[in-house]
Amino acid sequence: MKPPFKLDAHPRRPRPLLSEPPAGYFDQLPLRVMARLPHPDASEATAVWRWLSQLSPALRTSLASVAVLGGFVVSFYLSGPPAVRHFAAPTASLNAVSHAELVGYLLTSGAQVESADLAVLTAAHPSITQGFMEATDAELTEVLDAQPSEDLTYL
């Protein structure tokens, strides 16, 4: 019968019989470790966010939800005013154009301007015709008198 193996009777070694690491391994290891150390800038950047890691998971989730909701609110707020400005801008630019120029444009651009349009315009601004109708009151009266009677009823 073979004798049972006793660990105390076995020659003790400082470590198991494993193959040695490659030659020069321990000369290179410190350099490789030093090369892998975090860059100071990176550690500063992580320090800024370190407070986040100290929060509880539930609090971090809540904070993330608030951040997402906040993002929606801000984007909604920022997207509102430009639409208003978009509609207001043409009105503002038209206000900068004088009435005389507007009427001149309408008369020369082939747009259909009815006599009634001119009547409304002159009623609101009696002096507006002075800008584009270079005629005296007498000349105007003469022209109007020459119109057929049925046309006069529309003026």
Added chain:
Amino acid sequence: MGSKLYFASPAGRLEDHEILLKFQDPASRNLAFNQLVRKYQSKVYWHVRKMVIDHDDADDLTQDVFIKVWKHLENFRQDAQLFTWIYRIATNECLNFLSSKRRKFLLPLTDVGAELAAKIEADPALAGDEIELKLQQAILRLPDKQRLVFNLRYYDEMPYEQMAEVTGTSVGALKASYHHAVKKVEEYVTRHTAD
């Protein structure tokens, strides 16, 4: 006793308290850390290597251990000895590595032991030494934590009090664990060696 070997400082190397002092100063931090790595690299590497067997795995883990030491050394409170603290980090890295390997490949405990045993069989250093080979196979079949206790006590001859600091386990539990580990190893080698 082996424990004296742990803290003996070879000539020309800085003592732990000198390393820690220099590490506090940003101007000498890198130099101090380089000294720390040179001082403890061999012990850390072999501690890890005994657990993971493969050199490449041990190399990766040893570097990871020192990166963690760098990150946390500023907060090291010195209520434990520096090497005990480094050993604890290395131990956790090893256990996490083996555990994640098991999870990754959905392997049961015995299969990881068998995989490590296969690696050790292929190691030329053990060729021709049947008893030593069976001894290593027996050790590799122990559960990770028990194997760790066995390595610390049998190979490193670490005192139980220091082992308790490294593993966070009571001295009594460590003694019981080592006793059971020795029994398992002896039974395995007896059963698997030729007459």
